[in-house]
Amino acid sequence: MNSLSDNALMLKVKSGEVDKLGLLYERYKKMLLGFFFKMNHDLEASEDLVQNVFVRILKYKHTFTGSGKFSTWMYHLARNMYYDQYRKNKKESKNVGVDSVSYKLADDNSIEIQIDDNEQQLQLKRALQELHPEKRELLILSRYQDMKYQEIAEVTGMSEGAVRVKIHRTLKELKEIYFTLENTHHGY
Amino acid sequence: MDTNKIKELMIDYLSETLAEDEKRAFENFLQEHPKHQKEFDNLSSSWNALGSLETPEPRQEMDATFYSMLNDYSKKGSRRSPFSLNSFFDPVVTFFTQNNKQWLYRVAMLVIGLGLGYFFKANTQTNVSPQMALQETQKVRESLVLTLLEQPAANKRMQALDETNKLEQANETIVIALLKTLNNDTNVNVRLAAIESLLLFADDPVVREGIVQSIVHQDSPIVQVTIAKVLVALQEEGSAAAIKKLLEKEDLDSSVREELEKSVKSLL
Known part of the structure; x- marks a missing residue:
């Protein structure tokens, strides 16, 4: 099966074969959507962010050298x-005194459009949203994005340890x- | 053992990055240290709970927005800046270097230009009905499209496809020329633009059948995926069979294969 590596595809995009970006999009759209969605719990905003990542890839394609992994560069x-x-x-x-309007975990059913959560999962999502974004990001990158700690370290600028x-x-x-x-929810 | 080292090992264990012997050694360590075992169990339950959270599937709207962005970007890339020095000198260079076909094109453009000028001038002087005027404009535009589609420069062929947007309807010759472009043009952007132009006339069964048959001839992943998405949208008979035929090719890119298999499922 003929499957070019991510780096080879991105180098082709860089050299002007921009249609190859379609293949990278197909490979990463779900992962990126998952990353943004777990960060902000807003499906529409997440889709826009995925789109903007690829717009930015085209804009900054000249900066891709191929020396590191494409996925690390993309997550940057x-x-x-x-x-x-x-x-x-x-x-x-x-001004309205809310930490983040768009990034709140809404109590309405808007985010449960496609995912049928049970009470525990909903609680867990709420707990995730309570974390500082940089901490939340670490959990998401390690648990859902299939990234090695070395890559997470590169993306976040921390040491592996x-x-x-x-x-x-x-x-x-x-x-x-x-x-x-949970205690608050049950009125303790 | 150093506290940080224990923490690191716990995380490595959970993310299954430890080798078998390291794993066993760590399990032994936990058995000997109940305090750490308790801490590990707590972490483990959070880690596993996180694994139960699902991610939504990308919607078709997201794909459509992406591919339209990519298409626009490709189009922009194939157009030259109207103010570049190259665009000023190129016609001079090509004047001396192009083959006879280019001359034919220039003559055809001149004739079409004169024809349009004559037609519009004549239109002001005689009582030509609006219907006749439209028909004449349509004819001139069709000739322009067909002439431009034959040009060696990809931007001229793109211009032809832009012109098709202005056609009220497409006759058989235009449809055949567009399908020929979709199947044989050497430039991916032109082929993508041909799909867009053909979709304008998708109510014509010949166009739909042509698009279905075309997918097997495509070698560019983006064109393959775009046609597959179009076929899903059109729900045309025979689409699933055509995509399956393409799936038989061994040199298909794995991402494209995945996308095509999804399309077949939506068509069945």
């Missing part, structure tokens, strides 16, 4: 995109938040 762009949006939303929502220790702490924090939310 993706998280920059997310944090730009996050800061923008935070700034906009400052620090990534593992932070994930450890964040998992503990997540559990604490989960139980606090």
